[in-house]
Amino acid sequence: MAKIQTPQAVRGTQDMFGETEERFAHVVATFERVRKLYGFKGMQLPVIEPTAVFSRSLGEATDVVSKEMYTFEDRGGDSITLRPEFTAGIARAYLTNGWQQFAPMKLSVHGPLFRYERPQKGRYRQFHQIDAEIIGAAEPAADVELLVMADQLLKELGIDDGVTLQLNTLGDTPSRDAWRAALVGYFNDHKGALSEDSLSRLEKNPLRILDSKDPKDRPIADAAPVIDDYLSGEAQDFFGAVTAGLDAAGVAWTRNAALVRGLDYYRHTAFEFVTDRLGAQGTVLGGGRYDGLIENLGGPATPAVGWAAGIERLAMLLDAPTGREMTFAVVADAPELDEEAQRVANKLRREGVPVFRSFKTNPKRQIESARKASVDGLLFIRPGQQLHITLVQGSPYALRDLIAKALAHVPDGYQTASGDGE
């Protein structure tokens, strides 16, 4: 019989286990906790959407829609796309469910997203994000609340060190249009000095020249017209209110006038929390105000602002594996004590104490497998309801803590004799 080829994981996907999975779960759990502190409701959304949800919101012609989405026709002939982002799907749900009645809405989600891109550090084809949005609030206070929440989240994850909040405004529609026109004129005057990449950006997405990495472009980009000279009074007031709110909340930020968004539906606030610890993928959390998006989807003009952050990237920045609960292995000191050991283990588990039990019957084998499962303590069951407790080296706990915890939950009648942990 011929050997069959072992299947491989799809390129750019990952199987998470052990420490990787623990870090991931810790990010999600922390997000869930913090978002509740700010009154953001959770939601669950489909992973698949009609392709139009994304092509209409992002624009047919953009690279992202034309070559970076997982799009396919289903058996009924409908064009379906695996969601490449959360925002468009949330906007769609807002419209199809008539959530205008709840506006302003504070929403949060997390889950997998799909983009057909070349994998590299912190970038996968199936990746995961946490996401927070406020829909139906035009006030700068909404932007501030979102940013303060993001700041607290990063602090609680312990990764705020080396991360800076970069902030910019794209102004309202008139401001943005005037600035854009000025930029195109300016870059056209300097065409000869621009890199090849930037020449094509000039055609497709001129704002992006501002954050070009090419050293050739830097002097020109740095001397380009700044949005500040084109901001309307209202736009200035809006940005002023956002920065004042951040200052009042004690959130540190720096102005980055080159921080832009390619899509036209973005207005006013744009921001990114950036780190220098992730190589080319430095953005750890990013977002902005997208007052034009819901109209693009055929809905009423609706102000909205939100952010998203890659869970994998956040997980990579976490200091150490997250702590787990004190875990015992209950070991029968002789094969005939196995049933009694099981009884004790079940009692502990019902009391909420994590317990490891080996599938082997030989005591020595049980100890070996318990060590591999990295338990904190070995709880030996001996004849006459005697307990013997040993601390496993490497555990962060102390022997007396183990004894106290075991005694508090073990069945009545047990006597303890502690070991020395060596």
Place this chain on the structure above:
RNA sequence: GCGACCGUAGCUCAGUUGGUUAGAGCGCUGGUUUGUGGUACCAGAGGUCGGGGGUUCAAGACCCCUCGGUCGCCCCA
């Protein structure tokens, strides 16, 4: 889409200028020893050298293609 580097046992890796039956450590299985508990020793299982094609008397080593991985560029909703 473009570029660089990489792909040998479950894991981490060694394999000299291509040359006989492909190695180590850890892990796994079994045994001996020890014996209130991370012991030591012995033995064993496990490899299409990512896949395909080519050069050669001879390829894990060289060439081509392909599939993956890593890191950049591009893109970044």
